Amino acid sequence: MSKDDFFIGWAETPEVDRRFMLGAGLSIITGTTAVGIGISARQRPVGSGTWNMGEIREWRGIATSEPYGMIRTLDLDGTERTALLACQGKCGVSAKIGALAGKPVVVKGSLIHRGRHAMIAVVDGLDWIREDPDGSIDGLAFPQPEPIMDVSLNGEIMDSKCWFGAMRPARGKIHKSCASLCIRGGLPPAFYVRDMKDQTALMIMTSGGYGHNKDLLPFVAESVSITGQLQRFGDLFLLDAPVSAITRL
Protein backbone atom coordinates (compact mmCIF):
# COMPACT_ATOMS: atom_id res chain seq x y z
CA MET A 1 0.00 0.00 0.00
CA SER A 2 2.81 2.37 0.82
CA LYS A 3 3.35 3.96 -2.60
CA ASP A 4 -0.32 3.89 -3.53
CA ASP A 5 -2.62 6.60 -2.32
CA PHE A 6 -5.92 4.76 -1.95
CA PHE A 7 -7.10 5.77 1.49
CA ILE A 8 -8.30 2.97 3.74
CA GLY A 9 -9.19 4.20 7.21
CA TRP A 10 -8.07 1.10 9.08
CA ALA A 11 -4.80 0.80 7.21
CA GLU A 12 -1.83 3.12 7.46
CA THR A 13 -2.76 6.54 6.10
CA PRO A 14 -0.90 7.28 2.83
CA GLU A 15 1.45 10.25 2.89
CA VAL A 16 -0.58 12.31 0.35
CA ASP A 17 -3.69 11.87 2.43
CA ARG A 18 -1.86 12.94 5.56
CA ARG A 19 -0.66 16.08 3.87
CA PHE A 20 -4.07 16.84 2.41
CA MET A 21 -5.81 16.27 5.74
CA LEU A 22 -3.37 18.52 7.51
CA GLY A 23 -3.99 21.34 5.04
CA ALA A 24 -7.74 20.80 4.82
CA GLY A 25 -8.09 20.36 8.56
CA LEU A 26 -6.21 23.57 9.31
CA SER A 27 -8.22 25.50 6.69
CA ILE A 28 -11.54 24.23 7.99
CA ILE A 29 -10.70 24.99 11.60
CA THR A 30 -9.37 28.45 10.72
CA GLY A 31 -12.29 29.21 8.44
CA THR A 32 -14.93 28.11 10.94
CA THR A 33 -13.27 30.04 13.76
CA ALA A 34 -13.10 33.13 11.52
CA VAL A 35 -16.85 32.87 10.88
CA GLY A 36 -17.39 32.49 14.63
CA ILE A 37 -15.31 35.58 15.32
CA GLY A 38 -17.26 37.50 12.67
CA ILE A 39 -20.58 36.52 14.24
CA SER A 40 -19.55 37.09 17.83
CA ALA A 41 -18.12 40.52 17.09
CA ARG A 42 -21.29 41.73 15.36
CA GLN A 43 -23.87 40.93 18.03
CA ARG A 44 -26.22 43.68 19.13
CA PRO A 45 -25.49 45.43 22.41
CA VAL A 46 -27.27 43.39 25.07
CA GLY A 47 -27.89 46.06 27.68
CA SER A 48 -26.27 47.23 30.85
CA GLY A 49 -28.37 45.70 33.61
CA THR A 50 -26.76 43.78 36.44
CA TRP A 51 -27.85 41.49 39.20
CA ASN A 52 -25.49 41.16 42.15
CA MET A 53 -26.94 37.84 43.21
CA GLY A 54 -24.45 37.26 45.98
CA GLU A 55 -24.99 40.61 47.70
CA ILE A 56 -27.98 39.88 49.89
CA ARG A 57 -28.97 42.65 52.29
CA GLU A 58 -31.97 44.13 54.05
CA TRP A 59 -34.03 46.98 52.64
CA ARG A 60 -36.40 49.09 54.74
CA GLY A 61 -39.45 50.85 53.39
CA ILE A 62 -43.19 50.66 52.75
CA ALA A 63 -44.55 47.68 50.85
CA THR A 64 -47.48 47.49 48.48
CA SER A 65 -49.01 44.65 46.50
CA GLU A 66 -50.92 46.76 43.97
CA PRO A 67 -50.47 47.08 41.07
CA TYR A 68 -47.46 44.81 41.71
CA GLY A 69 -45.24 43.89 44.64
CA MET A 70 -43.05 46.94 45.32
CA ILE A 71 -41.26 48.71 48.10
CA ARG A 72 -40.70 52.46 48.53
CA THR A 73 -37.38 52.98 50.23
CA LEU A 74 -34.57 55.38 51.01
CA ASP A 75 -32.03 52.57 50.85
CA LEU A 76 -31.22 52.85 47.13
CA ASP A 77 -29.66 56.31 47.08
CA GLY A 78 -31.01 58.20 50.10
CA THR A 79 -33.98 59.66 48.22
CA GLU A 80 -37.52 58.22 47.98
CA ARG A 81 -37.31 55.51 45.39
CA THR A 82 -39.42 52.57 44.28
CA ALA A 83 -37.97 49.11 43.85
CA LEU A 84 -40.08 46.37 42.25
CA LEU A 85 -40.08 43.03 44.06
CA ALA A 86 -39.56 39.58 42.56
CA CYS A 87 -38.81 36.07 43.69
CA GLN A 88 -35.47 34.47 42.76
CA GLY A 89 -36.97 32.86 39.67
CA LYS A 90 -39.73 33.85 37.24
CA CYS A 91 -42.46 34.94 39.65
CA GLY A 92 -43.85 37.98 41.34
CA VAL A 93 -44.38 38.21 45.11
CA SER A 94 -47.39 40.50 45.32
CA ALA A 95 -49.72 37.76 46.59
CA LYS A 96 -47.28 37.01 49.41
CA ILE A 97 -47.25 40.54 50.80
CA GLY A 98 -50.78 40.17 52.13
CA ALA A 99 -51.49 42.09 55.32
CA LEU A 100 -48.12 43.81 55.28
CA ALA A 101 -49.21 46.00 52.36
CA GLY A 102 -49.04 49.66 53.32
CA LYS A 103 -46.94 48.91 56.40
CA PRO A 104 -43.28 49.59 57.13
CA VAL A 105 -41.34 46.43 56.35
CA VAL A 106 -37.88 44.96 56.03
CA VAL A 107 -37.28 42.79 52.96
CA LYS A 108 -34.22 40.66 52.36
CA GLY A 109 -32.81 40.21 48.88
CA SER A 110 -30.33 41.22 46.21
CA LEU A 111 -30.48 44.19 43.85
CA ILE A 112 -31.14 43.99 40.10
CA HIS A 113 -30.68 47.35 38.45
CA ARG A 114 -30.27 49.13 35.17
CA GLY A 115 -29.74 52.87 35.30
CA ARG A 116 -32.38 54.18 37.70
CA HIS A 117 -34.57 51.09 37.35
CA ALA A 118 -34.35 48.90 40.42
CA MET A 119 -35.77 45.57 41.52
CA ILE A 120 -35.13 43.47 44.59
CA ALA A 121 -35.02 39.70 44.12
CA VAL A 122 -36.08 38.50 47.54
CA VAL A 123 -34.58 35.42 49.16
CA ASP A 124 -36.37 32.08 49.05
CA GLY A 125 -38.39 30.94 52.05
CA LEU A 126 -40.85 32.72 54.32
CA ASP A 127 -38.60 35.18 56.12
CA TRP A 128 -37.98 37.45 53.16
CA ILE A 129 -40.37 40.07 54.56
CA ARG A 130 -41.24 41.16 58.09
CA GLU A 131 -42.90 44.15 59.67
CA ASP A 132 -40.44 46.85 60.72
CA PRO A 133 -41.35 47.95 64.28
CA ASP A 134 -39.01 50.97 64.06
CA GLY A 135 -40.22 52.12 60.66
CA SER A 136 -42.71 54.89 59.94
CA ILE A 137 -44.88 55.73 56.99
CA ASP A 138 -43.92 59.39 56.93
CA GLY A 139 -42.79 60.58 53.55
CA LEU A 140 -42.55 57.05 52.12
CA ALA A 141 -46.24 56.20 51.66
CA PHE A 142 -47.10 55.32 48.06
CA PRO A 143 -48.79 58.28 46.33
CA GLN A 144 -51.88 58.00 44.12
CA PRO A 145 -50.97 57.62 40.42
CA GLU A 146 -51.17 61.10 38.81
CA PRO A 147 -52.41 61.25 35.20
CA ILE A 148 -49.96 63.03 32.88
CA MET A 149 -51.61 62.65 29.50
CA ASP A 150 -53.28 60.27 27.10
CA VAL A 151 -50.78 58.71 24.74
CA SER A 152 -50.54 56.34 21.83
CA LEU A 153 -47.13 54.67 21.67
CA ASN A 154 -45.30 52.01 19.68
CA GLY A 155 -42.93 49.71 21.50
CA GLU A 156 -42.36 46.31 23.02
CA ILE A 157 -43.84 44.61 26.07
CA MET A 158 -41.23 42.83 28.13
CA ASP A 159 -40.73 41.56 31.62
CA SER A 160 -39.07 43.99 33.99
CA LYS A 161 -36.86 41.51 35.79
CA CYS A 162 -34.96 40.25 32.76
CA TRP A 163 -34.57 43.72 31.27
CA PHE A 164 -33.40 45.22 34.57
CA GLY A 165 -30.48 42.78 34.47
CA ALA A 166 -31.45 39.16 35.12
CA MET A 167 -30.82 38.30 31.46
CA ARG A 168 -28.77 39.82 28.68
CA PRO A 169 -30.10 39.95 25.98
CA ALA A 170 -33.62 40.31 27.40
CA ARG A 171 -35.72 41.49 24.48
CA GLY A 172 -37.17 40.45 21.17
CA LYS A 173 -38.05 37.12 19.64
CA ILE A 174 -35.15 35.16 21.11
CA HIS A 175 -36.26 36.09 24.60
CA LYS A 176 -39.98 35.97 23.98
CA SER A 177 -40.69 32.62 25.64
CA CYS A 178 -38.83 33.66 28.74
CA ALA A 179 -40.60 37.04 28.91
CA SER A 180 -43.95 35.24 28.58
CA LEU A 181 -43.03 32.83 31.33
CA CYS A 182 -42.05 35.74 33.61
CA ILE A 183 -45.26 37.67 32.99
CA ARG A 184 -47.30 34.48 33.41
CA GLY A 185 -45.57 34.11 36.77
CA GLY A 186 -46.67 37.57 37.91
CA LEU A 187 -43.56 39.67 37.27
CA PRO A 188 -44.40 43.27 36.39
CA PRO A 189 -44.63 43.80 32.61
CA ALA A 190 -42.93 46.89 31.23
CA PHE A 191 -43.48 48.83 28.03
CA TYR A 192 -40.32 49.95 26.31
CA VAL A 193 -40.41 52.70 23.71
CA ARG A 194 -37.72 54.23 21.57
CA ASP A 195 -38.36 57.39 19.58
CA MET A 196 -36.80 58.70 16.38
CA LYS A 197 -34.01 60.39 18.32
CA ASP A 198 -33.13 57.09 19.99
CA GLN A 199 -34.45 58.27 23.31
CA THR A 200 -35.90 55.45 25.31
CA ALA A 201 -38.48 55.29 28.05
CA LEU A 202 -39.82 52.52 30.22
CA MET A 203 -43.26 52.34 31.78
CA ILE A 204 -44.73 49.74 34.10
CA MET A 205 -48.00 48.49 32.62
CA THR A 206 -51.31 48.53 34.48
CA SER A 207 -54.96 48.16 33.57
CA GLY A 208 -57.51 50.24 35.45
CA GLY A 209 -54.99 50.68 38.24
CA TYR A 210 -54.45 46.94 38.70
CA GLY A 211 -51.72 44.63 37.52
CA HIS A 212 -51.96 42.86 34.19
CA ASN A 213 -51.76 39.11 34.09
CA LYS A 214 -51.99 36.36 31.48
CA ASP A 215 -54.24 38.48 29.25
CA LEU A 216 -51.10 40.24 28.04
CA LEU A 217 -49.35 37.08 26.82
CA PRO A 218 -50.34 37.22 23.14
CA PHE A 219 -48.53 40.56 22.80
CA VAL A 220 -45.32 39.97 24.70
CA ALA A 221 -42.01 40.69 22.94
CA GLU A 222 -43.55 41.90 19.70
CA SER A 223 -43.91 45.30 18.12
CA VAL A 224 -47.20 46.67 19.41
CA SER A 225 -49.04 49.93 19.64
CA ILE A 226 -50.81 50.90 22.87
CA THR A 227 -53.27 53.70 23.52
CA GLY A 228 -53.61 54.56 27.18
CA GLN A 229 -52.89 56.97 29.96
CA LEU A 230 -49.39 57.88 31.03
CA GLN A 231 -49.20 58.30 34.81
CA ARG A 232 -46.62 59.33 37.33
CA PHE A 233 -46.32 57.02 40.33
CA GLY A 234 -43.65 58.46 42.58
CA ASP A 235 -40.42 57.95 40.65
CA LEU A 236 -42.00 55.43 38.24
CA PHE A 237 -43.98 55.96 35.08
CA LEU A 238 -47.06 53.82 34.53
CA LEU A 239 -48.89 53.16 31.31
CA ASP A 240 -52.49 52.37 32.14
CA ALA A 241 -54.35 50.65 29.31
CA PRO A 242 -56.67 47.66 28.96
CA VAL A 243 -55.56 44.76 26.74
CA SER A 244 -58.17 45.81 24.19
CA ALA A 245 -56.11 48.98 23.59
CA ILE A 246 -53.12 46.96 22.38
CA THR A 247 -52.65 46.11 18.71
CA ARG A 248 -49.86 44.21 17.01
CA LEU A 249 -48.01 46.23 14.39
Add this chain to the structure above:
Amino acid sequence: MSHDYKMVQWNPFKKRFDVWMLSGVALYLVSFITLTYATQPEGNSFTPIQAMIRATGTLAFLMLNFILCIGPLARFSHRFRPFLYNRRHIGVTTFLIALVHGGLVLLWYHGFSETNAFVSLFISNPRYDSISGFPFEVLGFIALIIMFLMAATSHDFWNANLGPGIWKALHMSVYVAYGLLVAHMALGALQFEKRPIFFLVLGTGAGTVILLHLVSSIASLRISDRIGHEGWLRVAEVRELEDKRAKIIRPVDGDAIAVFRDGDRIAAVSNICRHQGGPLGEGKVVDGCITCPWHGFQYRMEDGQSPPPFTEKIATYATRIMNGTVYVNPKPNPPGTPQAPSEVGGSNEQG
Protein backbone atom coordinates in the same frame (compact mmCIF):
# COMPACT_ATOMS: atom_id res chain seq x y z
CA MET B 1 -14.50 -3.36 9.52
CA SER B 2 -17.41 -4.21 11.59
CA HIS B 3 -17.52 -7.26 13.62
CA ASP B 4 -16.69 -6.85 17.21
CA TYR B 5 -19.41 -4.41 18.12
CA LYS B 6 -18.25 -4.13 21.72
CA MET B 7 -15.07 -2.54 20.64
CA VAL B 8 -15.04 1.23 20.34
CA GLN B 9 -13.96 1.65 16.76
CA TRP B 10 -10.91 3.75 17.23
CA ASN B 11 -7.75 3.40 15.29
CA PRO B 12 -4.69 5.64 14.88
CA PHE B 13 -6.33 7.63 12.09
CA LYS B 14 -9.52 8.26 14.04
CA LYS B 15 -7.59 9.19 17.15
CA ARG B 16 -5.53 11.78 15.31
CA PHE B 17 -8.67 13.03 13.61
CA ASP B 18 -10.58 13.37 16.88
CA VAL B 19 -7.77 15.25 18.58
CA TRP B 20 -7.77 17.76 15.73
CA MET B 21 -11.53 18.04 15.74
CA LEU B 22 -11.80 18.61 19.48
CA SER B 23 -9.01 21.20 19.39
CA GLY B 24 -10.96 22.99 16.66
CA VAL B 25 -14.12 22.90 18.79
CA ALA B 26 -12.24 24.33 21.77
CA LEU B 27 -10.64 27.05 19.65
CA TYR B 28 -14.03 28.08 18.26
CA LEU B 29 -15.74 28.25 21.64
CA VAL B 30 -12.92 30.19 23.29
CA SER B 31 -12.67 32.68 20.38
CA PHE B 32 -16.43 33.16 20.20
CA ILE B 33 -16.83 33.81 23.91
CA THR B 34 -13.78 36.06 24.14
CA LEU B 35 -14.99 38.19 21.23
CA THR B 36 -18.54 38.23 22.58
CA TYR B 37 -17.25 39.95 25.69
CA ALA B 38 -14.59 42.07 24.04
CA THR B 39 -16.84 43.68 21.43
CA GLN B 40 -19.85 44.74 23.49
CA PRO B 41 -20.09 48.49 24.17
CA GLU B 42 -18.89 49.80 27.52
CA GLY B 43 -21.14 48.61 30.35
CA ASN B 44 -22.95 45.94 28.26
CA SER B 45 -22.20 42.30 28.74
CA PHE B 46 -23.82 38.96 28.01
CA THR B 47 -24.64 36.62 30.86
CA PRO B 48 -22.17 33.72 30.55
CA ILE B 49 -24.93 31.20 29.85
CA GLN B 50 -26.34 33.28 27.03
CA ALA B 51 -22.88 33.70 25.51
CA MET B 52 -22.49 29.92 25.68
CA ILE B 53 -25.93 29.34 24.11
CA ARG B 54 -24.82 31.36 21.10
CA ALA B 55 -21.35 29.88 20.86
CA THR B 56 -22.67 26.31 20.88
CA GLY B 57 -25.68 27.01 18.62
CA THR B 58 -23.59 28.60 15.90
CA LEU B 59 -20.84 25.97 16.13
CA ALA B 60 -23.29 23.06 15.87
CA PHE B 61 -24.90 24.67 12.84
CA LEU B 62 -21.56 25.31 11.09
CA MET B 63 -20.43 21.74 11.77
CA LEU B 64 -23.67 20.37 10.38
CA ASN B 65 -23.10 22.37 7.21
CA PHE B 66 -19.68 20.80 6.85
CA ILE B 67 -20.99 17.28 7.51
CA LEU B 68 -23.53 17.69 4.73
CA CYS B 69 -20.85 18.87 2.32
CA ILE B 70 -18.53 15.90 2.90
CA GLY B 71 -20.55 13.47 0.75
CA PRO B 72 -20.56 15.59 -2.42
CA LEU B 73 -16.97 16.77 -1.83
CA ALA B 74 -15.79 13.16 -1.65
CA ARG B 75 -17.44 12.55 -5.02
CA PHE B 76 -15.57 15.46 -6.57
CA SER B 77 -12.22 14.60 -5.06
CA HIS B 78 -11.30 11.34 -3.38
CA ARG B 79 -8.93 13.34 -1.18
CA PHE B 80 -11.95 14.18 0.98
CA ARG B 81 -12.65 10.52 1.70
CA PRO B 82 -10.81 10.55 5.03
CA PHE B 83 -13.43 13.02 6.28
CA LEU B 84 -16.11 10.64 5.11
CA TYR B 85 -14.39 7.80 6.88
CA ASN B 86 -14.77 9.58 10.21
CA ARG B 87 -18.01 11.44 9.50
CA ARG B 88 -19.70 9.57 12.32
CA HIS B 89 -17.44 11.13 14.93
CA ILE B 90 -18.10 14.61 13.54
CA GLY B 91 -21.83 13.85 13.65
CA VAL B 92 -21.85 12.65 17.25
CA THR B 93 -19.74 15.63 18.33
CA THR B 94 -22.12 18.01 16.58
CA PHE B 95 -25.07 16.41 18.35
CA LEU B 96 -23.38 16.80 21.74
CA ILE B 97 -22.64 20.48 21.09
CA ALA B 98 -26.24 21.05 19.96
CA LEU B 99 -27.41 19.25 23.09
CA VAL B 100 -25.49 21.73 25.26
CA HIS B 101 -27.13 24.58 23.30
CA GLY B 102 -30.65 23.15 23.66
CA GLY B 103 -30.08 22.16 27.29
CA LEU B 104 -28.88 25.63 28.27
CA VAL B 105 -31.85 27.22 26.49
CA LEU B 106 -34.26 24.96 28.37
CA LEU B 107 -32.56 25.75 31.65
CA TRP B 108 -32.20 29.47 31.13
CA TYR B 109 -35.17 30.64 29.07
CA HIS B 110 -37.66 27.97 30.18
CA GLY B 111 -36.46 27.12 33.68
CA PHE B 112 -36.77 28.90 37.06
CA SER B 113 -40.55 28.85 36.88
CA GLU B 114 -43.48 26.83 38.14
CA THR B 115 -44.23 25.79 34.57
CA ASN B 116 -42.31 22.69 33.48
CA ALA B 117 -39.50 23.66 31.09
CA PHE B 118 -40.61 21.19 28.40
CA VAL B 119 -44.21 22.40 28.64
CA SER B 120 -42.99 25.98 28.45
CA LEU B 121 -41.02 25.14 25.30
CA PHE B 122 -44.30 24.37 23.52
CA ILE B 123 -46.72 26.86 25.08
CA SER B 124 -44.77 30.00 25.98
CA ASN B 125 -44.98 31.31 22.46
CA PRO B 126 -48.34 30.12 21.12
CA ARG B 127 -48.13 31.79 17.71
CA TYR B 128 -48.13 28.57 15.67
CA ASP B 129 -50.37 30.28 13.12
CA SER B 130 -47.81 32.95 12.22
CA ILE B 131 -44.64 32.68 10.18
CA SER B 132 -42.47 35.46 11.57
CA GLY B 133 -43.94 34.93 15.03
CA PHE B 134 -43.58 31.12 14.95
CA PRO B 135 -42.09 29.43 18.04
CA PHE B 136 -38.73 28.66 16.46
CA GLU B 137 -37.52 26.79 19.54
CA VAL B 138 -39.86 23.92 18.67
CA LEU B 139 -38.13 23.53 15.29
CA GLY B 140 -34.75 23.33 17.01
CA PHE B 141 -36.16 20.77 19.42
CA ILE B 142 -37.40 18.47 16.65
CA ALA B 143 -34.07 18.80 14.85
CA LEU B 144 -32.26 17.90 18.05
CA ILE B 145 -34.41 14.76 18.45
CA ILE B 146 -33.53 13.72 14.90
CA MET B 147 -29.86 14.35 15.59
CA PHE B 148 -30.17 12.28 18.74
CA LEU B 149 -31.70 9.33 16.88
CA MET B 150 -28.95 9.53 14.30
CA ALA B 151 -26.17 9.75 16.86
CA ALA B 152 -27.69 6.90 18.86
CA THR B 153 -27.96 4.59 15.83
CA SER B 154 -24.74 5.67 14.16
CA HIS B 155 -22.83 2.61 15.35
CA ASP B 156 -22.42 -0.28 12.90
CA PHE B 157 -24.32 -2.44 15.34
CA TRP B 158 -27.50 -0.57 14.40
CA ASN B 159 -26.65 -0.54 10.73
CA ALA B 160 -26.36 -4.32 10.80
CA ASN B 161 -29.48 -4.87 12.91
CA LEU B 162 -31.86 -2.33 11.39
CA GLY B 163 -30.85 -3.35 7.88
CA PRO B 164 -29.39 -0.96 5.33
CA GLY B 165 -32.77 0.31 4.07
CA ILE B 166 -34.17 1.51 7.37
CA TRP B 167 -30.79 2.74 8.52
CA LYS B 168 -30.27 4.76 5.38
CA ALA B 169 -33.78 6.24 5.55
CA LEU B 170 -33.22 7.23 9.17
CA HIS B 171 -29.95 8.89 8.33
CA MET B 172 -31.38 10.70 5.33
CA SER B 173 -33.60 12.55 7.82
CA VAL B 174 -30.55 14.68 8.54
CA TYR B 175 -31.82 16.77 5.62
CA VAL B 176 -35.12 17.26 7.43
CA ALA B 177 -33.19 18.33 10.52
CA TYR B 178 -31.11 20.72 8.43
CA GLY B 179 -34.20 22.32 6.91
CA LEU B 180 -35.74 22.71 10.36
CA LEU B 181 -32.55 24.36 11.61
CA VAL B 182 -32.41 26.84 8.77
CA ALA B 183 -35.97 27.81 9.75
CA HIS B 184 -34.96 27.77 13.43
CA MET B 185 -32.38 30.45 12.71
CA ALA B 186 -34.42 32.44 10.21
CA LEU B 187 -37.44 32.65 12.53
CA GLY B 188 -35.36 32.97 15.70
CA ALA B 189 -32.00 34.64 15.90
CA LEU B 190 -32.44 36.52 12.60
CA GLN B 191 -35.60 38.20 13.92
CA PHE B 192 -33.40 39.82 16.52
CA GLU B 193 -29.87 40.08 15.16
CA LYS B 194 -30.41 42.00 11.95
CA ARG B 195 -26.85 42.74 10.88
CA PRO B 196 -25.83 41.40 7.45
CA ILE B 197 -23.30 38.85 8.71
CA PHE B 198 -26.04 36.70 10.23
CA PHE B 199 -27.95 36.54 6.95
CA LEU B 200 -24.71 35.98 5.07
CA VAL B 201 -23.67 33.01 7.20
CA LEU B 202 -27.07 31.34 6.95
CA GLY B 203 -27.39 32.05 3.22
CA THR B 204 -23.88 30.91 2.36
CA GLY B 205 -24.24 27.76 4.45
CA ALA B 206 -27.57 26.70 2.99
CA GLY B 207 -26.52 27.80 -0.51
CA THR B 208 -23.34 25.73 -0.45
CA VAL B 209 -25.10 22.63 0.83
CA ILE B 210 -27.81 22.84 -1.83
CA LEU B 211 -25.42 23.64 -4.68
CA LEU B 212 -22.98 20.84 -3.87
CA HIS B 213 -25.80 18.32 -3.70
CA LEU B 214 -27.31 19.47 -6.97
CA VAL B 215 -24.02 19.35 -8.85
CA SER B 216 -23.02 15.99 -7.43
CA SER B 217 -26.36 14.36 -8.16
CA ILE B 218 -26.30 15.66 -11.72
CA ALA B 219 -22.77 14.30 -12.10
CA SER B 220 -23.79 10.85 -10.88
CA LEU B 221 -26.75 10.74 -13.28
CA ARG B 222 -24.42 10.58 -16.27
CA ILE B 223 -25.46 7.37 -17.96
CA SER B 224 -22.67 5.24 -19.22
CA ASP B 225 -22.49 3.35 -22.47
CA ARG B 226 -25.40 0.94 -22.53
CA ILE B 227 -24.98 -0.66 -25.93
CA GLY B 228 -25.37 -4.36 -25.35
CA HIS B 229 -25.26 -7.77 -26.93
CA GLU B 230 -28.13 -10.23 -26.41
CA GLY B 231 -29.21 -8.52 -23.19
CA TRP B 232 -25.64 -8.18 -21.90
CA LEU B 233 -24.34 -4.67 -21.37
CA ARG B 234 -21.12 -3.55 -22.92
CA VAL B 235 -18.63 -2.44 -20.27
CA ALA B 236 -15.41 -1.51 -22.10
CA GLU B 237 -12.50 -2.88 -24.04
CA VAL B 238 -10.33 -5.01 -21.76
CA ARG B 239 -7.39 -2.69 -22.30
CA GLU B 240 -9.47 0.30 -21.18
CA LEU B 241 -10.00 -1.22 -17.75
CA GLU B 242 -7.45 -0.02 -15.27
CA ASP B 243 -5.89 -2.71 -13.11
CA LYS B 244 -7.35 -2.98 -9.56
CA ARG B 245 -10.06 -0.47 -10.39
CA ALA B 246 -13.62 -0.59 -11.64
CA LYS B 247 -15.89 0.89 -14.23
CA ILE B 248 -19.42 1.70 -13.07
CA ILE B 249 -22.29 0.64 -15.33
CA ARG B 250 -25.80 2.00 -14.79
CA PRO B 251 -28.47 -0.24 -16.32
CA VAL B 252 -31.73 1.41 -17.36
CA ASP B 253 -33.38 -0.28 -14.42
CA GLY B 254 -31.75 -1.94 -11.46
CA ASP B 255 -28.82 -0.85 -9.33
CA ALA B 256 -25.51 0.36 -10.64
CA ILE B 257 -22.86 -2.32 -11.25
CA ALA B 258 -19.13 -2.09 -10.52
CA VAL B 259 -16.96 -4.10 -12.95
CA PHE B 260 -13.50 -4.67 -11.47
CA ARG B 261 -10.26 -5.80 -13.02
CA ASP B 262 -7.57 -7.49 -10.92
CA GLY B 263 -4.71 -8.48 -13.18
CA ASP B 264 -6.25 -10.92 -15.66
CA ARG B 265 -9.45 -11.43 -13.72
CA ILE B 266 -12.62 -9.43 -14.33
CA ALA B 267 -15.63 -9.60 -12.00
CA ALA B 268 -18.76 -7.57 -11.42
CA VAL B 269 -20.55 -6.78 -8.16
CA SER B 270 -23.19 -4.37 -6.95
CA ASN B 271 -21.92 -0.80 -6.82
CA ILE B 272 -23.60 -0.32 -3.44
CA CYS B 273 -21.66 -1.19 -0.31
CA ARG B 274 -23.60 -3.23 2.23
CA HIS B 275 -22.28 -0.99 4.98
CA GLN B 276 -23.60 2.50 4.33
CA GLY B 277 -24.16 2.36 0.61
CA GLY B 278 -20.74 3.69 -0.38
CA PRO B 279 -19.86 3.61 -4.12
CA LEU B 280 -17.86 0.38 -4.37
CA GLY B 281 -16.93 1.12 -7.98
CA GLU B 282 -14.84 4.04 -6.75
CA GLY B 283 -12.95 1.59 -4.55
CA LYS B 284 -9.96 -0.59 -5.29
CA VAL B 285 -8.91 -4.23 -5.26
CA VAL B 286 -6.62 -4.75 -2.28
CA ASP B 287 -5.16 -8.27 -1.67
CA GLY B 288 -7.75 -9.75 -4.04
CA CYS B 289 -10.66 -8.05 -2.25
CA ILE B 290 -12.82 -5.21 -3.51
CA THR B 291 -12.35 -2.46 -0.92
CA CYS B 292 -14.96 0.24 -0.30
CA PRO B 293 -13.67 3.80 -0.58
CA TRP B 294 -15.69 4.99 2.39
CA HIS B 295 -14.86 2.85 5.41
CA GLY B 296 -12.78 0.08 3.89
CA PHE B 297 -15.21 -2.86 4.03
CA GLN B 298 -13.97 -5.67 1.76
CA TYR B 299 -15.63 -8.22 -0.55
CA ARG B 300 -14.06 -11.11 -2.45
CA MET B 301 -14.01 -10.80 -6.24
CA GLU B 302 -15.34 -14.32 -6.78
CA ASP B 303 -18.44 -14.34 -4.53
CA GLY B 304 -19.15 -10.84 -3.16
CA GLN B 305 -18.64 -12.05 0.41
CA SER B 306 -16.54 -10.35 3.06
CA PRO B 307 -13.61 -12.57 4.04
CA PRO B 308 -14.05 -14.34 7.41
CA PRO B 309 -14.71 -13.45 10.19
CA PHE B 310 -16.88 -10.85 8.46
CA THR B 311 -20.23 -11.84 6.98
CA GLU B 312 -21.38 -9.00 4.70
CA LYS B 313 -22.59 -10.03 1.24
CA ILE B 314 -23.31 -8.11 -1.93
CA ALA B 315 -24.83 -9.12 -5.26
CA THR B 316 -22.56 -10.53 -7.97
CA TYR B 317 -23.07 -10.39 -11.75
CA ALA B 318 -21.94 -12.63 -14.59
CA THR B 319 -19.31 -11.17 -16.94
CA ARG B 320 -17.89 -12.33 -20.26
CA ILE B 321 -15.27 -11.22 -22.72
CA MET B 322 -15.91 -11.27 -26.47
CA ASN B 323 -13.38 -10.02 -29.01
CA GLY B 324 -11.54 -8.08 -26.35
CA THR B 325 -14.72 -6.40 -25.10
CA VAL B 326 -16.10 -6.94 -21.60
CA TYR B 327 -19.84 -7.45 -21.11
CA VAL B 328 -21.90 -7.78 -17.95
CA ASN B 329 -25.26 -9.47 -17.42
CA PRO B 330 -27.47 -6.84 -15.73
CA LYS B 331 -29.44 -9.50 -13.84
CA PRO B 332 -27.98 -9.66 -10.28
CA ASN B 333 -27.25 -12.96 -8.53
CA PRO B 334 -28.44 -13.12 -4.91
CA PRO B 335 -25.89 -11.51 -2.56
CA GLY B 336 -22.89 -13.71 -1.92
CA THR B 337 -23.45 -16.04 -4.90
CA PRO B 338 -20.14 -17.44 -6.26
CA GLN B 339 -19.57 -16.21 -9.80
CA ALA B 340 -16.33 -17.16 -11.46
CA PRO B 341 -14.47 -14.08 -12.74
CA SER B 342 -13.76 -13.91 -16.47
CA GLU B 343 -10.11 -14.50 -17.33
CA VAL B 344 -8.46 -12.25 -19.89
CA GLY B 345 -7.19 -14.66 -22.55
CA GLY B 346 -8.85 -17.50 -20.65
CA SER B 347 -11.22 -20.26 -21.72
CA ASN B 348 -14.40 -18.27 -21.21
CA GLU B 349 -13.16 -15.56 -23.54
CA GLN B 350 -15.13 -16.02 -26.70
CA GLY B 351 -14.85 -14.83 -30.23
